[in-house]
Amino acid sequence: DAEITQSPRHKITETGRQVTLACHQTWNHNNMFWYRQDLGHGLRLIHYSYGVQDTNKGEVSDGYSVSRSNTEDLPLTLESAASSQTSVYFCASSEGQGPQETQYFGPGTRLLVL
């Protein structure tokens, strides 16, 4: 079955370290998204991509970067981890045919920055 996976599921790191979170989908979807989830804020968009070599900033992109070298993967990099980036991170994908399209979510990565 097609799916979307994230790794690692849990990560502990130290302030200042570079961290990369992986996202892989097997639906061949054009659109991929990264969100962070924090209490009281719901999910907030970090970065998104509409296809290979395309990346765009969301509302909370400071301190994060993404690259899209193929259709299946959109890794999220924290350039220099900060305690404020402790959160749960979700990757999602959609086919991108229109605003009615459903986004499909991965299981999440729980990141703790000490």
Next chain:
Amino acid sequence: AQSVTQLGSHVSVSEGALVLLRCNYSSSVPPYLFWYVQYPNQGLQLLLKYTSAATLVKGINGFEAEFKKSETSFHLTKPSAHMSDAAEYFCAVSDWDMGRRALTFGSGTRLQVQP
């Protein structure tokens, strides 16, 4: 930009009681609206979505939502709560504007079901 507001961060109901989770939206264009559910330590799963085909939308697990343009609302209901409904619920609006294609989420409502 589009936005959604979920009234009530926590809702508690008894098993068998009506579930009502509130969502109001703000949109400059005809909205596409979604309800997602998140069970503990899991990702988000689509419950239902409104795509203008019908104002009353039926979803999985007995949930439904009614789109009311005059009230800018898309409240989620279920006639009889089950213990397994305990989860966090998110309302979202499709935010396709200025070249952006994404979802904007509400802050979520945690549903507790008492035996």
